[in-house]
Amino acid sequence: MGTNLSMENGKKMNYQPWGLVAVILCLTATMAAVHQFKIPVIMGDLTSKFSMSLEQAALSMSIFTFVGIFLSLPGGGFVQKVGPKNTFLIAAIFMAIGALIGAFSASSGMLIFSRGIEGVGYILITLSGPIAIAKFVEPAKIGSAMGIYVVWVSVGQAIASNLTPPLFNSLGYSGVWITYAVLSLAMGSLVLLGIKTRKEPALSNAEQISVKATEVFKNKNLWFFCLSYATFNAILMCVLTFVPTALGEKGIGVTTASFAVSLPMLLGIVASPIFGAISDKMRATKILHFISLFAMLPGAVMMFSSVGSLMYIGAFIIGIGIAHPAMVFASVGKVNPKPELSGMGVGMVVAFSQVGMFLGPMLMPYLLSMAGGDWAAASWYLIPLSVIGLIFALLSKFK
Secondary structure, rough: OOHHEEEEEEOOOOOOHHHHHHHHHHHHHHHHHHHHHHOOOHHHHHHHHHHHHHHHHHHHHHHHHHHHHHHHHHHHHHHHOOOOHHHHHHHHHHHHHHHHOOOOOOOHHHHHHHHHHHHHHHHHHHHHHHHHHHOOOOOHHHHHHHHHHHHHHHHHHHHHHHHHHHHHHHHHHHHHHHHHHHHHHHHHHHHHHHHOOOOOOOOHHHHHHHHHHHHHHHHHHHHHHHHHHHHHHHHHHHHHHHHHHHHHHHHOHHHHHHHHHHHHHHHHHHHHHHHHHHHHHHOOOOHHHHHHHHHHHHHHHHHHOOOHHHHHHHHHHHHHOOOOOHHHHHHHHHHOOOOOHHHHHHHHHHOOOOOOHHHHHHHHHHHHHOOOOOOHHHHHHHHHHHHHHHHHHOOOOOO
């Protein structure tokens, strides 16, 4: 069950209660998602306040992805060096600093710069969580812990969507940003105080580790694994970005379309812990990894092609697919078993996920053009991409 990733220099760590570790890490990581998704729900107000163009408004969100693409690999090495627990606190500080700069920004350029700093915190959280669970949780419970932890994106998105508007109305723009900065520091302190471990040592031989780090790029199983995860994220972003428009053109109201698209994320909050617990009982993740990836294929086509009950069935199927990240991060220690390369391995996985999230929304308009403007027909062009991802998943050897 990926025990190597749960070892440090050949010695067992003092494992912590898996549920406590998962909940603490999830709560802290949730603030990263809150920072990411606080923008869309008040986008109209911000564009007016800062006289932002549509491109600048889009950049205020996509900059998180750009940061992820370029910082995931070096960030993984950073986490490996200073330890995941310490990195969580550093990430919280970055998010707080970014939010405070944003709170007092006087221009759109400064706001976007502050979002970049928040994005650094976000990507450090994304990298640290799986490594922290593998390090502090006993191997037999890694799937269960990961299943709870990975819901942080869905929970954070829900909190941001529901909490930001009332905070904005009562405290104003700066008040929202300051509130979230304070909460980020509080959650970072929760990790520092709530997870009891010995002092995390720095790596002693930087030159040797630097040489070893290149070995991660020679792991063909990891390449297949990462490419597979990139296809998952590309398809997911196609659904989240364009299904509301596709449903709107079929006469579905905005409220109904928004609910249909949010339903998979809500279902994922339930599906991820279930998949994690089952993987622990099975003592294997490969089959659940494949099933959750496969779910994206029929789910995406149904959501683009159907209305009524079939639309909701498609949303339910994608909800099963949302459990895929839990299986990915519960499996990465098996695909990349050397403990001294765990940071770089997770860094590669996260980098490819960000590439997929970036390319997915760019791909769909091209597919729509090929399909003559028919969303249902365009969704069928996603099938080859899904099949490629499934093939890569099968080629990646792990249990």
